[in-house]
Amino acid sequence: MALIQRLISSDKYRLKCPYSMSPRGICIHNTANDATAANEISYMQTNSNSTSFHIAVDNNEAILGIPINRNAWHAGDGGSGEGNRYYIGVEICYSKSGGDKFTNSEKRAAKEVAALLKQYGWTITNIRRHQDFSGKYCPHRTLDLGWQRFLNMIQTELNNYNDTTELYRVRKTWEDATPQIGAFSVLENAKKCADENPEYGVFNSKGIKIYQLSNNIVVGSKVKVIGSNYSTGETIPNWVKQSIYTVSQITDNRVLLKEISSWVYLKDLVLA
Known part of the structure:
Protein backbone atom coordinates (compact mmCIF):
# COMPACT_ATOMS: atom_id res chain seq x y z
CA MET A 1 0.00 0.00 0.00
CA ALA A 2 1.08 3.61 -0.41
CA LEU A 3 0.20 6.46 1.91
CA ILE A 4 -0.86 9.72 0.33
CA GLN A 5 1.44 12.45 1.62
CA ARG A 6 -0.57 15.45 2.81
CA LEU A 7 1.71 16.75 5.52
CA ILE A 8 0.93 19.47 8.01
CA SER A 9 2.66 22.84 7.63
CA SER A 10 5.80 23.09 9.73
CA ASP A 11 4.44 26.23 11.40
CA LYS A 12 1.91 23.95 13.17
CA TYR A 13 4.58 21.60 14.55
CA ARG A 14 4.73 23.39 17.90
CA LEU A 15 1.04 22.72 18.48
CA LYS A 16 0.47 19.37 16.79
CA CYS A 17 3.79 17.48 16.77
CA PRO A 18 6.49 19.33 18.74
CA TYR A 19 8.91 16.44 19.30
CA SER A 20 11.04 14.33 17.00
CA MET A 21 10.12 10.65 17.20
CA SER A 22 11.75 7.31 16.56
CA PRO A 23 8.59 5.14 16.50
CA ARG A 24 8.24 1.97 18.53
CA GLY A 25 4.89 0.81 17.22
CA ILE A 26 1.39 1.66 16.00
CA CYS A 27 -1.64 2.78 18.00
CA ILE A 28 -5.08 2.02 16.53
CA HIS A 29 -8.08 4.38 16.87
CA ASN A 30 -11.61 4.65 15.52
CA THR A 31 -12.71 8.17 14.59
CA ALA A 32 -16.17 7.88 16.23
CA ASN A 33 -17.71 9.83 13.33
CA ASP A 34 -18.45 9.33 9.64
CA ALA A 35 -16.06 11.73 7.90
CA THR A 36 -13.69 10.76 5.10
CA ALA A 37 -9.95 10.38 5.66
CA ALA A 38 -9.35 13.62 3.76
CA ASN A 39 -11.77 15.51 5.99
CA GLU A 40 -10.29 13.98 9.15
CA ILE A 41 -6.80 15.07 8.13
CA SER A 42 -7.93 18.54 7.08
CA TYR A 43 -9.80 19.16 10.32
CA MET A 44 -6.91 17.89 12.45
CA GLN A 45 -4.40 20.09 10.66
CA THR A 46 -6.42 23.31 10.70
CA ASN A 47 -8.11 23.42 14.09
CA SER A 48 -6.54 25.19 17.05
CA ASN A 49 -6.39 22.34 19.55
CA SER A 50 -3.37 20.10 20.02
CA THR A 51 -5.04 16.74 19.33
CA SER A 52 -3.35 15.09 16.38
CA PHE A 53 -2.62 11.77 14.68
CA HIS A 54 -0.43 10.55 11.86
CA ILE A 55 -2.69 8.61 9.49
CA ALA A 56 -6.39 8.48 8.60
CA VAL A 57 -7.77 5.55 6.61
CA ASP A 58 -11.14 5.26 4.91
CA ASN A 59 -12.57 2.84 2.35
CA ASN A 60 -10.85 4.65 -0.54
CA GLU A 61 -7.52 6.02 0.66
CA ALA A 62 -5.01 6.36 3.47
CA ILE A 63 -3.48 9.78 4.16
CA LEU A 64 -0.39 10.68 6.14
CA GLY A 65 -0.95 14.06 7.79
CA ILE A 66 1.95 14.28 10.24
CA PRO A 67 5.48 13.02 9.46
CA ILE A 68 6.20 9.69 11.11
CA ASN A 69 9.42 11.12 12.52
CA ARG A 70 7.35 13.60 14.59
CA ASN A 71 5.19 12.70 17.59
CA ALA A 72 1.43 13.25 17.71
CA TRP A 73 -1.05 13.83 20.54
CA HIS A 74 -3.43 10.91 20.10
CA ALA A 75 -2.92 8.34 22.88
CA GLY A 76 -4.20 10.30 25.88
CA ASP A 77 -1.25 9.40 28.12
CA GLY A 78 0.25 12.84 28.66
CA GLY A 79 3.12 14.93 27.43
CA SER A 80 5.75 12.26 28.07
CA GLY A 81 3.54 9.18 27.65
CA GLU A 82 4.82 6.30 25.55
CA GLY A 83 1.82 6.37 23.22
CA ASN A 84 1.97 10.09 22.56
CA ARG A 85 5.71 10.17 22.15
CA TYR A 86 6.60 6.89 20.42
CA TYR A 87 3.59 5.45 18.60
CA ILE A 88 2.20 6.09 15.12
CA GLY A 89 -1.45 7.08 15.47
CA VAL A 90 -3.79 5.45 12.91
CA GLU A 91 -7.44 6.52 12.74
CA ILE A 92 -9.97 4.21 11.04
CA CYS A 93 -12.89 6.16 9.56
CA TYR A 94 -16.68 5.63 9.48
CA SER A 95 -16.83 3.95 12.90
CA LYS A 96 -19.86 5.93 14.12
CA SER A 97 -22.37 4.27 11.81
CA GLY A 98 -20.41 1.20 10.80
CA GLY A 99 -21.63 -0.76 7.81
CA ASP A 100 -19.78 -1.46 4.58
CA LYS A 101 -17.81 1.79 4.66
CA PHE A 102 -16.33 0.95 8.04
CA THR A 103 -15.76 -2.69 7.09
CA ASN A 104 -13.80 -1.64 4.02
CA SER A 105 -11.96 1.09 5.94
CA GLU A 106 -10.87 -1.48 8.49
CA LYS A 107 -9.70 -3.83 5.74
CA ARG A 108 -7.67 -1.05 4.19
CA ALA A 109 -6.26 -0.12 7.59
CA ALA A 110 -5.10 -3.72 8.07
CA LYS A 111 -3.15 -3.46 4.82
CA GLU A 112 -1.62 -0.10 5.74
CA VAL A 113 -0.63 -1.27 9.21
CA ALA A 114 0.91 -4.44 7.76
CA ALA A 115 2.93 -2.27 5.36
CA LEU A 116 4.23 -0.22 8.30
CA LEU A 117 5.14 -3.38 10.20
CA LYS A 118 7.06 -4.59 7.16
CA GLN A 119 8.71 -1.20 6.72
CA TYR A 120 10.05 -1.09 10.27
CA GLY A 121 10.71 -4.81 10.71
CA TRP A 122 8.02 -5.04 13.42
CA THR A 123 5.51 -7.76 14.33
CA ILE A 124 1.94 -7.84 15.65
CA THR A 125 3.37 -7.24 19.14
CA ASN A 126 4.14 -3.66 18.09
CA ILE A 127 0.43 -2.84 17.71
CA ARG A 128 -1.53 -1.21 20.54
CA ARG A 129 -5.07 0.00 21.14
CA HIS A 130 -5.78 3.56 22.23
CA GLN A 131 -7.31 1.86 25.27
CA ASP A 132 -3.92 0.42 26.25
CA PHE A 133 -2.51 3.89 26.88
CA SER A 134 -5.43 5.87 28.30
CA GLY A 135 -8.15 3.41 29.29
CA LYS A 136 -10.57 4.96 26.79
CA TYR A 137 -12.77 2.42 24.99
CA CYS A 138 -11.15 3.01 21.61
CA PRO A 139 -11.03 1.76 18.86
CA HIS A 140 -14.65 1.25 19.91
CA ARG A 141 -16.20 -0.49 16.90
CA THR A 142 -13.07 -2.54 16.19
CA LEU A 143 -13.14 -3.70 19.83
CA ASP A 144 -16.86 -4.51 19.59
CA LEU A 145 -16.21 -6.67 16.55
CA GLY A 146 -13.19 -8.34 18.16
CA TRP A 147 -9.65 -7.08 18.63
CA GLN A 148 -7.99 -10.41 17.92
CA ARG A 149 -10.02 -10.62 14.71
CA PHE A 150 -8.45 -7.32 13.59
CA LEU A 151 -4.96 -8.46 14.56
CA ASN A 152 -5.55 -11.61 12.52
CA MET A 153 -6.47 -9.45 9.53
CA ILE A 154 -3.20 -7.57 9.88
CA GLN A 155 -1.20 -10.78 10.28
CA THR A 156 -2.74 -12.18 7.09
CA GLU A 157 -1.71 -9.04 5.19
CA LEU A 158 1.77 -9.18 6.73
CA ASN A 159 2.12 -12.80 5.64
CA ASN A 160 1.45 -11.67 2.09
CA TYR A 161 4.68 -9.68 2.21
CA ASN A 162 7.48 -12.12 1.51
CA ASP A 163 11.22 -11.77 1.16
CA LEU A 213 16.12 14.66 -7.49
CA SER A 214 18.60 15.54 -10.23
CA ASN A 215 18.74 19.27 -9.50
CA ASN A 216 20.75 18.51 -6.37
CA ILE A 217 23.68 17.53 -8.62
CA VAL A 218 26.22 20.29 -9.34
CA VAL A 219 29.79 20.45 -10.66
CA GLY A 220 31.96 18.68 -8.13
CA SER A 221 29.19 16.36 -6.91
CA LYS A 222 30.06 12.72 -6.30
CA VAL A 223 27.58 10.56 -8.19
CA LYS A 224 26.67 7.06 -9.24
CA VAL A 225 25.26 6.04 -12.61
CA ILE A 226 21.90 4.26 -12.70
CA GLY A 227 20.95 4.70 -16.38
CA SER A 228 21.28 2.24 -19.24
CA ASN A 229 22.88 4.40 -21.94
CA TYR A 230 25.47 7.13 -22.34
CA SER A 231 24.17 10.32 -23.95
CA THR A 232 25.73 9.03 -27.20
CA GLY A 233 23.36 6.07 -27.11
CA GLU A 234 25.97 3.44 -26.28
CA THR A 235 25.15 0.94 -23.56
CA ILE A 236 26.67 1.63 -20.14
CA PRO A 237 28.42 -1.54 -18.92
CA ASN A 238 27.60 -2.82 -15.44
CA TRP A 239 31.11 -2.19 -14.12
CA VAL A 240 30.60 1.55 -14.63
CA LYS A 241 27.62 1.48 -12.28
CA GLN A 242 29.71 0.06 -9.44
CA SER A 243 31.93 3.13 -8.97
CA ILE A 244 31.59 6.74 -7.82
CA TYR A 245 32.40 9.60 -10.19
CA THR A 246 32.98 13.35 -10.04
CA VAL A 247 30.84 15.76 -12.07
CA SER A 248 33.17 17.99 -14.09
CA GLN A 249 30.67 19.67 -16.44
CA ILE A 250 26.91 20.07 -16.77
CA THR A 251 25.45 21.12 -20.11
CA ASP A 252 21.66 21.26 -20.41
CA ASN A 253 20.54 17.72 -19.54
CA ARG A 254 23.99 16.10 -19.88
CA VAL A 255 26.83 15.59 -17.41
CA LEU A 256 30.51 14.86 -18.01
CA LEU A 257 32.02 12.39 -15.56
CA LYS A 258 35.66 13.21 -14.84
CA GLU A 259 37.08 9.76 -14.15
CA ILE A 260 35.82 8.13 -17.36
CA SER A 261 35.53 11.26 -19.57
CA SER A 262 32.03 10.21 -20.60
CA TRP A 263 28.79 12.11 -21.04
CA VAL A 264 25.60 10.77 -19.40
CA TYR A 265 22.15 12.18 -18.89
CA LEU A 266 21.52 14.11 -15.67
CA LYS A 267 18.40 12.04 -15.00
CA ASP A 268 20.52 8.88 -14.93
CA LEU A 269 22.64 9.99 -11.95
CA VAL A 270 22.13 9.92 -8.20
CA LEU A 271 24.21 11.53 -5.50
CA ALA A 272 26.62 9.04 -3.98
Missing part, protein backbone atom coordinates in the same frame (compact mmCIF):
# COMPACT_ATOMS: atom_id res chain seq x y z
CA THR A 164 10.91 -10.96 -2.54
CA THR A 165 8.70 -7.94 -1.94
CA GLU A 166 10.66 -4.82 -2.84
CA LEU A 167 10.03 -1.74 -0.77
CA TYR A 168 11.55 1.57 -1.83
CA ARG A 169 12.36 3.69 1.22
CA VAL A 170 12.64 7.47 1.15
CA ARG A 171 15.44 8.52 3.52
CA LYS A 172 18.29 11.00 3.82
CA THR A 173 20.76 8.16 4.35
CA TRP A 174 20.36 4.41 4.50
CA GLU A 175 22.15 4.16 7.84
CA ASP A 176 19.73 6.43 9.70
CA ALA A 177 16.13 5.21 9.47
CA THR A 178 14.76 7.74 11.96
CA PRO A 179 13.89 10.50 9.44
CA GLN A 180 12.41 8.05 6.91
CA ILE A 181 9.25 9.56 5.43
CA GLY A 182 7.88 6.65 3.46
CA ALA A 183 8.24 3.13 2.08
CA PHE A 184 6.62 2.31 -1.24
CA SER A 185 6.07 -0.83 -3.29
CA VAL A 186 5.80 1.31 -6.44
CA LEU A 187 9.06 3.03 -7.41
CA GLU A 188 7.37 5.96 -9.13
CA ASN A 189 5.48 6.79 -5.93
CA ALA A 190 8.75 6.76 -4.00
CA LYS A 191 10.35 9.06 -6.57
CA LYS A 192 7.43 11.49 -6.32
CA CYS A 193 7.83 11.59 -2.54
CA ALA A 194 11.57 12.25 -2.90
CA ASP A 195 10.93 15.00 -5.45
CA GLU A 196 8.74 16.74 -2.87
CA ASN A 197 11.55 16.45 -0.31
CA PRO A 198 14.74 17.19 -2.29
CA GLU A 199 17.15 16.37 0.55
CA TYR A 200 15.84 12.79 0.52
CA GLY A 201 16.73 9.92 -1.80
CA VAL A 202 15.12 6.60 -2.71
CA PHE A 203 16.84 3.43 -1.46
CA ASN A 204 16.08 -0.15 -2.45
CA SER A 205 15.87 -2.99 0.07
CA LYS A 206 19.63 -3.55 -0.19
CA GLY A 207 20.36 -0.02 0.95
CA ILE A 208 21.48 1.23 -2.46
CA LYS A 209 20.39 4.74 -3.38
CA ILE A 210 18.63 4.47 -6.72
CA TYR A 211 17.13 7.94 -7.07
CA GLN A 212 17.47 11.52 -5.92
